[in-house]
Amino acid sequence: MSAVATRDGGAKATGVKHWFHFNSKVAGLPPVQHVDPDSPRWVKLEAEQKLCDFAVWLVVCKPTGRRISTKTARKYISQVQSWMRRVYSADIAGDLDLANLRDVLKGMRRELGDEPTRKRYGVRTQHLRKALDQELPAGSSRAAQAVRAALTSAFCGLLRGCEVGLPEGESFDPLRHLTRKDIRFVDLPDGRILAVLTIHQAKLASQLTGKHIPVFLVSGGSIVDPVRELKRMLELDPVSAADAGRTPLFRDVHGQAFTRSGIARIVKSLMAAIGLDPDRFGAHSLRIGGATAALSAGVAPAVIRITGRWKSDVWMTYARLTRQSALRVSSVIGSTWFDDVERGEFSSEELELVDSELQALGDVDFGVDDGDSSGGDA
Numbered sequence: 001m002s003a004v005a006t007r008d009g010g011a012k013a014t015g016v017k018h019w020f021h022f023n024s025k026v027a028g029l030p031p032v033q034h035v036d037p038d039s040p041r042w043v044k045l046e047a048e049q050k051l052c053d054f055a056v057w058l059v060v061c062k063p064t065g066r067r068i069s070t071k072t073a074r075k076y077i078s079q080v081q082s083w084m085r086r087v088y089s090a091d092i093a094g095d096l097d098l099a100n101l102r103d104v105l106k107g108m109r110r111e112l113g114d115e116p117t118r119k120r121y122g123v124r125t126q127h128l129r130k131a132l133d134q135e136l137p138a139g140s141s142r143a144a145q146a147v148r149a150a151l152t153s154a155f156c157g158l159l160r161g162c163e164v165g166l167p168e169g170e171s172f173d174p175l176r177h178l179t180r181k182d183i184r185f186v187d188l189p190d191g192r193i194l195a196v197l198t199i200h201q202a203k204l205a206s207q208l209t210g211k212h213i214p215v216f217l218v219s220g221g222s223i224v225d226p227v228r229e230l231k232r233m234l235e236l237d238p239v240s241a242a243d244a245g246r247t248p249l250f251r252d253v254h255g256q257a258f259t260r261s262g263i264a265r266i267v268k269s270l271m272a273a274i275g276l277d278p279d280r281f282g283a284h285s286l287r288i289g290g291a292t293a294a295l296s297a298g299v300a301p302a303v304i305r306i307t308g309r310w311k312s313d314v315w316m317t318y319a320r321l322t323r324q325s326a327l328r329v330s331s332v333i334g335s336t337w338f339d340d341v342e343r344g345e346f347s348s349e350e351l352e353l354v355d356s357e358l359q360a361l362g363d364v365d366f367g368v369d370d371g372d373s374s375g376g377d378a
Helices: 014-027 041-060 070-088 099-112 125-135 142-156 226-236 260-273 284-296 301-308 315-320 323-333 355-360
Strands: 183-187 193-199 213-218
Touching: 014 041, 014 070, 041 070, 041 099, 070 099, 125 142, 125 260, 125 284, 142 226, 142 260, 142 284, 142 323, 183 226, 193 226, 213 226, 213 323, 260 284, 284 301, 284 323, 301 323
Parallel strands: none
Antiparallel strands: 183 193, 193 213
């Protein structure tokens, strides 16, 4: 069951939810029908026809009210198949190769076409500041300040939505999710304040357990300053030392940890409030925008990738990043106004590492042997 993030075998996947709705409300059939490899061929073909009907229903009938592409329909069918194999150790159509289903999907794609993929935009530094000051003035309430702290920390720390908020279907776990105990402040010689968040990196769950990853944030950003926002949040919403280890770092007025979907809704709402298309934004827009701000300011792509913990053949080297480089990235992100040439151009998390960049990184110790080809999920 824990093979999927929700630890339920995939039962909460969107495709599986659609499968249950289709069977119970449309086809009038049980969603679970075991077809063994030795079942008669007509039984297997009937099961495949059911999958074909499901694919057509997804694409043509718009069960969500919005169009579902054939590519997405294929993904949903894969979710159903994986769920069946994981939970019931069975294939929907036995050992049938599902050639008819593949043809139906290809045919619908040719006849109906696919809408162009909508690019996700990154939040711009100046837009984040404008929206926060307009909708959630600093210190106006405990809830508003928690949002300001969460969003600016995610932006400047290049955090994934599932690193700053609970992923879909997960309950708060102090061993995996951010708590008040996972933040510490250090006074720097130049008068600035360093905040260190220790996170559990969601994308490295197969390699690491617990919280080991330091995320460095430094005060002094001229447009947004996550350290200042974090300190204000803790002043308005203090907890005892005894409760720090079981209290979510970012929580709502009811004391519940922020969720990834909740952060996405907040980002959409804030961008809509300043006149931007909310459909172009989500929780990940903070990470995209922060990386774009760093790139716009001239930070080397290799440093951005290490700081943001993106996939690479040296993914473990974030631990060897010098404090100086980490501080500069956070400070630059919080101080850089940018206008990206093509909205969404930074939508890919892949950053190429070239030899010239490696030579330029004199303050980064990669600490990996030439033969090391370790990799991690993006």
